[in-house]
Amino acid sequence: MRTLLSRARTWRATTRPARTRRAEKRRAGPRRAAAVVGSPLQLLLLACSFALAGYAGVRLLADDRFGVALWFVGAAVLHDLVLLPLYAVVDRGVVRAFGAAGHRERTMYVRVPAALSALLLLVWFPLISGQVDRRYRMATGLPADGFLARWLLITAVLFAGSALLFVLRLLRVLRLRRATKDRPPVVH
Amino acid sequence: MGRGPCQGLFPAYGRAMRDHASRLPTSPGFWRSPLRGPGFTSVLGLVLLVGITVLFLTGLLSYAAYNPGLSPVNDKTPDKGILGFYLFDWPTGPHWLYRLTQGVHVTLGVTLIPVLLAKLWSVVPKLFALPPARSLAHALERLSLLLLVGGALFEFVTGVLNVQLDYLFPGSFYPLHFYGAWVFFAAFLAHAALKTPAAVRNVRRMREEREAPARGLEGAEEMDGAEEAGGELISPRPDPASVSRRGALWFVGGGSLLLFGTTAGRSFDGPLRRTAVLAPHGGADPGSGPNGFQINKTAAYAGIGAAETDEDAWRLVVTGRTGTVRLGRSELLQLPSHSAALPIACVEGWSTSDQWWRGVRLRDLAALVGFDADPPDVFVESLQRHGAFRHAALRANQVADPRSLLALAVNGEDLSPDHGYPARIVVPAAPGVLNTKWVARMTFGDL
Structure with missing residues (x-):
């Protein structure tokens, strides 16, 4: 943690050294105008980007202006203000729970399988939830009812693997501890 | 207060x-x-x-x-x-x-x-x-x-x-x-x-x-x-x-x-596909035998009934420079037959391994309606009445390729209804939806 803090300090310190700040004050007039506008190269680049995005954007919005805009902006809002806070809060809860039990370092044994399982559910939700069951079966001639079972199986394997790893590591630690304890005092 | x-x-x-x-x-x-x-x-x-x-x-x-x-x-x-x-x-x-x-x-x-x-x-x-x-x-x-x-x-x-x-x-x-x-x-x-x-x-x-x-x-x-x-x-x-x-x-x-x-396997047939356990078109194949490989849209989904594909009912209508020819399936089978090993590759990212197709070359069909040396583009229509790609156009280079077929059989057996019986297009390197199934009409000429 101390290294992290010092890292943060170094980063900040190196971004605006005192010398630069004094120089900025001296040339405040034209500098202030430049600061309000920003880098001209950056402006030019962004203008190009917006022009291209606008050209494609009017075509994207041509058919269902409201619906597409809703999806476009809604995707960002839903991710940043719902999905991310949700999993961050759940994760913090798990870390706290392990911390309260005095085993904060064991968080990863739950975090990894849970996150991987959630990731699979997120990506393949339409198939796993069965909401495209009928269309999938009709169109492809393939059964559509195995996805939930397979996802559950994968989840079980992930948690079981994590548990196995945890037990193996615990056993190794215990064996090491016993070995040190059993050693005759001469060796110390 | x-x-x-x-x-x-x-x-x-x-x-x-x-x-x-x-x-x-x-x-x-x-x-x-x-x-x-x-x-x-x-x-x-x-x-x-x-x-x-x-x-x-x-x-x-x-x-x-x-x-x-x-x-x-x-x-x-x-x-x-x-x-x-x-x-x-x-x-x-x-x-x-x-x-x-x-x-x-x-x-x-x-x-x-x-x-x-x-x-x-x-x-x-x-x-x-x-x-x-x-x-x-x-x-x-x-x-x-x-x-x-x-x-x-x-x-x-x-x-x-x-x-x-x-x-x-x-x-x-x-x-x-x-x-x-x-x-x-x-x-x-x-x-x-x-x-x-x-x-x-x-x-x-x-x-x-x-x-x-x-x-x-x-x-x-x-x-x-x-x-x-x-x-x-x-x-x-x-x-x-x-x-x-x-x-x-x-x-x-x-x-x-x-x-x-859990996804990559769906670009291959056989045991590799079984590793794609959660991805669409992963896992097992829809059937077994020569026609058992992956299907994009089944005949039932496309609304193709046996009555329209029946030996007596179905005719392929080929139009070109010299007019229109109507061919039954038995007449197509009498034309020079060629084979090509080609995959079906879908825009959805799944594909099959090479299947062994057999049928009539597209350029031979072009020759039948007056394009002997210079195969042109072709406009292909399916029996399908709905679906975004029931019509498809192929370019002259695709028609001219000797591996481009109007396939009648696959892997040594007649096409199944789900794979486009009585006849379907297969073109090398083309997206799956341009390989029109249940072909009804082909119009050769510059598009």
Whole structure:
């Protein structure tokens, strides 16, 4: 943690050294105008980007202006203000729970399988939830009812693997501890 | 309404405000993860820089593979304007070309999802950063980030839904994914141009720090002038770490590996396909025997009944320079027969291994209606009454290829109804939907 803090300090310190700040004050007039506008190269680049995005954007919005805009902006809002806070809060809860039990370092044994399982559910939700069951079966001639079972199986394997790893590591630690304890005092 | 509760609050006001402030996401102290920082973000950013560039290029190739410039029936985005500037005649070789480019497009896209999510997580404090704008350029950059994040999520969500046949999005997939890609890529280019130099510096610095930890401070000196390098992502009051930065990167990579491992197999037949346990068209094949391989749309789904494909009812109508010829299936079987080993490769990213097709060459059918030496384009119509690709146009180079067939049999057996009985098109390197099934009419001539 101390290294992290010092890292943060170094980063900040190196971004605006005192010398630069004094120089900025001296040339405040034209500098202030430049600061309000920003880098001209950056402006030019962004203008190009917006022009291209606008050209494609009017075509994207041509058919269902409201619906597409809703999806476009809604995707960002839903991710940043719902999905991310949700999993961050759940994760913090798990870390706290392990911390309260005095085993904060064991968080990863739950975090990894849970996150991987959630990731699979997120990506393949339409198939796993069965909401495209009928269309999938009709169109492809393939059964559509195995996805939930397979996802559950994968989840079980992930948690079981994590548990196995945890037990193996615990056993190794215990064996090491016993070995040190059993050693005759001469060796110390 | 007594004043009681307020008394005694004022001395603690300053501290309360500070505590309160760190409860708001606009305060840097709100963000507690010790993982966030320029290093973590830069590694993920560089992976996405390469990955998304490949996604965009393979996407453009897929668009070209439909030959949208050839005929309105192939073109789901007629208003594309200059966005089709690069279009070219899609080649017929190597015969696995579309299978490769589209397999990479979809499998890589699915694989990058954890990287995208981790990248967005790593920079989320910036979404709430105050002041909203330090300058005009900064304000525009933040606006551009809406296009970047919204665009990325829009592209990934429409793609992931489409491969699962979950058509929730507002409109046809083709224009949404195509125009959306250009909006996203416009913002992506600007973002990459503004951030890549700093990201490369950060990663180089991380490597130097790892190789010579004692020289860490010297490395920091080199960072001078790289103000936007992401130092503000470092939490001012981080929680104790529950995982190292390297561990977190392995975690993201593990997520990608899991998705890759459960998706990639659907580009192959046999035991490899069985490894794609959660992906559509993964797992087992729909049937066994010569016609057992993957089906895009079954006959029942396309509304094709036995009455129309019956030996007595079905006639192929071929039109060309010298008029119209009507051929029954038995007459087609008497024409010179050729075979070709070609895959079915779908825009959804799945494909089959090479199947052994047998039938009449398209150029022989062209010769039948007066195009002896110079096979032209062809307009193919299916018996299907609905579906976006019941009509398809093939270009002259596709018609001329000796492997392009009107197939009547596959793997040594008559086509099954689901694979297009009585006759279907197969063209090397073409997207699956241009391999029209249940063909009813073929019109040769320049389109």
